[in-house]
Amino acid sequence: MSGKLILHVEDNQYNRKIIRDLLSKHSYEIMEAHNGEVALDALARRRPDLILMDVQLPKLSGLEVTRRVRADPSLAQIPIIAITSFALSGDDRLALDAGCNAYVAKPFRPRDLLEMIRGFLGP
Template identity: 40%
Template structure:
């Protein structure tokens, strides 16, 4: 059975790239453009993985990661943060918030897919 991935990304080009890459590798993908919809979408879609942009309008990806990890139903879903944040300490903050993995933008296609597969194998 194909693994399900919820992709949270407000940039249309990045969203299309991530979704196309994942679909090409056999994943079932649900795109989410608005962070305010993430929790409801995750409950309805029941993903095996959430890919989370950190810089979102309206709500921070870090806040969403923390919210998901405090939710009894959703906390078991691994989260891979994908962000342009590349400053010192950003990876630590993201992992401390509850993400299982971190990939910086611009992504390397190979590393992105490897990271997704690695997180799902844990």
């Protein structure tokens, strides 16, 4: 169907698998990174159509990766959806301030996330 490339930055393998299973079912191409540095390496290699960014990451935080993406003119236009951990702690605002376009709080319904991705990339 769409074949669009989505970069998923997430340190937990099971969560990565859930997104992988969900998105491949809906014909998206997945690129994965388990921390911020790997994510930047991946970005240097391929330009994705959308980034799913876990905020809490080891080594380089998702917020910092977001700021760097926004600072790079070739990547600045890529939509970024933040996946926040603490729904009640203000991470959502931090994510938007860092340059994310939207956020979903863990635990999210896979269905809701799919809706949000379709909102950015089209059906």
